[in-house]
Amino acid sequence: MQFKDIIGQSQLKQNLTASVREGHVPHAQMFLGCLGYGGLPLALAYAQYLNCANPQPDDSCGECPSCMKMNKLAHPDLHFSFPFPSVEKRKISTESITEWREVLQVSPYLSLHRWMVKFNAENKQPNIPITECHDVMRRLSFKAYESGYKIMVIWLPEYLGKEGNTLLKILEEPPANTVFLLVAENLETVLNTIISRTQIIKISPIDQQELADALVERQQMQPDEAYRIAGLANGDYIESLDLLNHSAAEHAGLFEQWMNVLLSNKAEPMGMVKFADVFGALGRESQKNFILYSLHMLKEVLHLQVFGKPSSVLTGSEKSVVSDMAGKFNQSKMQRMSDWLNEAHYHVERNASGKMMMLDLSVRIGKLVKPAAAMV
Ligand SMILES: [Zn+2]
Structure with missing residues (x-):
């Protein structure tokens, strides 16, 4: 992980690199702030x-x-300690290092929820048990493998119970060239004895524009929508992704409903009218996002037709909608649909009536599915 891959936080990055250049490396530091601000990265x-x-x-x-x-998170002098579900038979973090590397390779902006999901244990209590505290000390008792620092990253020391007190001595006087980096979110639930032995580095929310830029670049969002989501997320990247996934899930349900109306064997004018009502009632941003989502699904249909599989990870119901569509639209029809959707996006942006636009779009797509209806 390089600083350049971290969203925003330029002042903090400068302070951190400057302190290392000046030879000032405190032996125990706590990166403190919402996880989505980027403490772990x-x-x-x-x-x-x-x-x-x-x-x-x-x-x-x-x-x-x-x-x-x-x-690769595989440096012999880079150690990790983190909570894992208390029901697990595992006793120490290193037993879960493979899972840990996997989730961090996907994104180092890790939430506790995503970590617990990895164990299928989202409702279980996470914990850093005493066995792990002993193992932290054991790992740090060995000499460094290479010439630099030996680093122990403790993610969420909030989950160290009073057993965490076994670490006080080593936190205060670690072996030579050993550095503790704690990543915490909530100071109130960290042991006071641990807080008093660390230097705290406060992490601020990510600047709204920088967060929006990251969403455009990493999630292919439209700039105005990205800016809006970045504002709602209060500078928290994890939160912004949650908001994004939430609206994607809503759109997926709506898209499925729409395709059911358009692809059913019966002529469905009433269904089209009802769907246009539902669409018309969405806010303008939602209407635009729904159209973008629909374009994304068309791309997946095309990918399925050409390569035999979708290009991104789809949910079960998305997969079935995509394969249904792949059977009913050839590539030239898909191209026309895609043109119409792009036009629709343009019109919605310019304040056209969402309801009328959707009704017109549905009728046109309906005729593509059932060419005979074009005769009516
Ligand atoms: Zn290097």
């Missing part, structure tokens, strides 16, 4: 910078052997 980028063989003024090189291993 920052800790990872900082760890990589600390051990980079060829550090640049503002970032690690990304290419030296140390950076390569750090990137």
Whole structure:
């Protein structure tokens, strides 16, 4: 993980790299702020910078052997400690290191929810047990494998119960060249004894424009919609993705409903009118997003027809809608639908009546499905 891959936080990045260049590396630091502000990515980028063989003024090189291993989260001197479900038979974090690397490779903006889902344990209580505390000390008792720092990242020390007190001595006086990086969200639930032994680095919400830019780049959102979501998410990237997935789920249900009307064997003028009413009642942004979602689904249909499978991860019901459509529309019909949807997006943006636009669109697509109806 390099600093350049972290959304926003430029001032903090500068402070962190400057302190390393000046030789000021506190042995226990706590990155504090909502997880979606980027505490864990920052800790990872900082760890990589600390051990980079060829550090640049503002970032690690990304290419030296140390950076390569750090990137894969497989550097022998990079250690992790994190909560896992208390029902698990596992006793120490390293038993779950494969799962840990997998979720972080997908995105280091990890929420506790996404982590617990990995264990199918979203309703279970997470915990960092005493066995893990002992293992942290055991791992740090060995000499560093390589020449740089030995780094222990403790994710969510909130889940250290009073057993966490076994770590106080090592937090206060760690072995030489050992650095603790704690990533916490809520100071009130971290043991006071631990707080008092760390230097706290407060992480602020991500700037709205920078968060919006990241959503445009990483989630292919439209700039205005991205800006709106970034505002709703209060500078929290994880929250913005939740908002996004939530609206995607709504659109998926609506799209399925629409296709049921259009692809059913009976002529469905009443169904079309009803659907146009539903669509017309959505807010303008939602109408636009629904159209974008529909275009995305058309792309998936095309991908299925050409390559035999969709290009992205689809839910079960999305898959069945896509394969249904693939059987009913050939590529030239798909192209026409896609043109119409693009036009519809244009018109909605310019305040056309959503309801009339949708009714017209449904009738046209209905005729594509049943060419005979075009004679009426
Ligand atoms: Zn490097």
